[in-house]
Amino acid sequence: MKPDAAIRKLVGEFRAGWNAHDAIRLAAVFADDAEFTSWRGDHVGGRVGVRAHHAAVFEGILRDSVLTIDGLQVRPIRPDVAAVDVWWSMTGARDDAGALRPPRRGVMALVVTRSGEGPWQILIFHNVEVPRDAPGPAQGSGPG
Amino acid sequence: MKPDAAIRKLVGEFRAGWNAHDAIRLAAVFADDAEFTSWRGDHVGGRVGVRAHHAAVFEGILRDSVLTIDGLQVRPIRPDVAAVDVWWSMTGARDDAGALRPPRRGVMALVVTRSGEGPWQILIFHNVEVPRDAPGPAQGSGPG
Numbered sequence: 001m002k003p004d005a006a007i008r009k010l011v012g013e014f015r016a017g018w019n020a021h022d023a024i025r026l027a028a029v030f031a032d033d034a035e036f037t038s039w040r041g042d043h044v045g046g047r048v049g050v051r052a053h054h055a056a057v058f059e060g061i062l063r064d065s066v067l068t069i070d071g072l073q074v075r076p077i078r079p080d081v082a083a084v085d086v087w088w089s090m091t092g093a094r095d096d097a098g099a100l101r102p103p104r105r106g107v108m109a110l111v112v113t114r115s116g117e118g119p120w121q122i123l124i125f126h127n128v129e130v131p132r133d134a135p136g137p138a139q140g141s142g143p144g
Numbered sequence: 145m146k147p148d149a150a151i152r153k154l155v156g157e158f159r160a161g162w163n164a165h166d167a168i169r170l171a172a173v174f175a176d177d178a179e180f181t182s183w184r185g186d187h188v189g190g191r192v193g194v195r196a197h198h199a200a201v202f203e204g205i206l207r208d209s210v211l212t213i214d215g216l217q218v219r220p221i222r223p224d225v226a227a228v229d230v231w232w233s234m235t236g237a238r239d240d241a242g243a244l245r246p247p248r249r250g251v252m253a254l255v256v257t258r259s260g261e262g263p264w265q266i267l268i269f270h271n272v273e274v275p276r277d278a279p280g281p282a283q284g285s286g287p288g
Contacts, residue, residue: 035219040275043279081222083255126229
């Protein structure tokens with residue numbers, strides 16, 4: 001599988017884990033020693049940390065959330081390293097008081113890597129929430 | 145110079161360019177083919193794009209802005225590739241109507257690379273604005 005296809009599959013699996021609210025499935029696409037920073041600056045380390053973080057939010061503020069991938073851009077850096085921008089939108093997120101938030105948009109800024117013939121995995125994850133009228137995925141990007 | 149020191153110097157030069165409101169100096173630490181995405185989803189490509197974007201904001205909403213680096217974490221990925229989290233705070237930013245905004249905080253999520261013996265440069269730049277009470281730079285990070 002070409003890198004681009006493998007990376008798109010990885011992002012699809014992330015989305016599937018999210019929409020099943022399945023922290024184990026979602027965390028499985030992260031590297032053992034991944035770094036995860038949320039849109040509000042929460043940081044967790046390792047696949048184990050990613051799993052625990054999502055297990056909590058999938059029972060909490062994201063229990064009814066639905067994630068849509070609006071566009072995806074892969075920027076190769078080395079044969080086994082790429083930066084990936086994933087433009088997303090979301091409905092069903094709640095605030096800390098439990099109230100539904102309006103639909104949200106953002107960008108997940110990933111660095112994905114692979115070791116030898118191993119699978120592509122997310123090593124670095126940052127999430128950015130952008131205004132709803134933000135310019136959106138750059139021209140030419142297709143849905144992930 | 146060891147990668148960590150060279151990368152800290154790069155971030156220091158970014159800050160110096162910012163605080164001088166000098167788009168040419170700031171853009172000089174970006175790769176020719178850099179990708180820049182602002183905290184609100186604006187995207188520009190290339191050192192030339194970075195320069196033009198900052199020339200505009202340094203005469204506009206950021207004309208009185210002062211950038212402080214609160215912490216910096218370098219995550220080596222390959223010998224010539226690293227991810228860098230730069231925690232920042234800012235005063236003096238204005239909104240589109242020209243009114244002063246309250247002090248802001250955020251994280252610049254960079255991917256820096258070098259070619260051969262060339263300088264480390266910013267290849268990928270995403271900015272995240274975080275709440276003022278966000279957890280902040282992870283323990284162990286020092287000021288950049």
